[in-house]
Amino acid sequence: MAEVxxxxxxxxxCMAFLMVLWRFIKGPSPVDRIIAFDGLTIVSxxxxxxxxxxxxxxxxxxxxxxxxxxxFLGVIVVARFLERGF
Amino acid sequence: xxxxxDILGALLLLAGTIFLLLGGLGLVRMPDIYNRIQAGTKAxxxxxxxxxxxxxxxxxxxxxxxxxxxxxxxFTNPLSSQVLARxxxxxxxxxxxSMIVDHLEDDLGEKP
Numbered sequence: 347m348a349e350v351x352x353x354x355x356x357x358x359x360c361m362a363f364l365m366v367l368w369r370f371i372k373g374p375s376p377v378d379r380i381i382a383f384d385g386l387t388i389v390s391x392x393x394x395x396x397x398x399x400x401x402x403x404x405x406x407x408x409x410x411x412x413x414x415x416x417x418f419l420g421v422i423v424v425a426r427f428l429e430r431g432f
Numbered sequence: 433x434x435x436x437x438d439i440l441g442a443l444l445l446l447a448g449t450i451f452l453l454l455g456g457l458g459l460v461r462m463p464d465i466y467n468r469i470q471a472g473t474k475a476x477x478x479x480x481x482x483x484x485x486x487x488x489x490x491x492x493x494x495x496x497x498x499x500x501x502x503x504x505x506x507f508t509n510p511l512s513s514q515v516l517a518r519x520x521x522x523x524x525x526x527x528x529x530s531m532i533v534d535h536l537e538d539d540l541g542e543k544p
Contacts, residue, residue: 348490351442358449365456369468377465377520381472384512385459388476389452391501392483399487407497414501418508425512425519
């Protein structure tokens with residue numbers, strides 16, 4: 347029962363990833379693309395949670411933490427770049 | 433009892449991913465850039481937090497790391513949302529026919 351629900355949740359996460367990716371490719375302005383990039387990284391953190399659940403290894407959560415830190419820095423840097431020019 | 437906790441955790445995980453899906457749907461469907469920021473950051477924050485709580489029910493021994501990730505997301509997501517909104521206003525990418533009143537631009541214009 348629980349395994350079926352977790353598999354269903356993983357499929358829903360893949361659908362959410364594809365929808366955000368559509369906005370990332372289409373986005374008319376660069377700011378739209380950064381918003382979509384932020385969404386992609388947040389969805390990817392949930393994806394890493396599913397990888398940790400599938401492998402039964404808690405060490406993968408450290409990867410999720412570092413990934414969240416680096417993606418946050420990337421979003422801030424690109425947003426500052428768009429404001430100031432460089 | 434363990435079976436019940438497993439099913440509860442899986443249901444919370446599914447609810448969180450449904451919120452992620454709704455955030456993605458908002459990113460695709462919303463007409464304006466500020467509406468997209470709203471959908472793309474708030475809904476996904478709630479979805480990720482619900483997923484973290486669900487995984488904590490499934491594996492109670494991972495709770496500390498999951499709490500760390502959750503607190504970190506609670507700190508950083510509103511910050512990145514604010515920086516994105518400011519970048520949208522300063523680059524002028526937000527101008528569209530659906531946006532009529534812009535009090536921030538009026539305030540900036542009145543400054544000596």
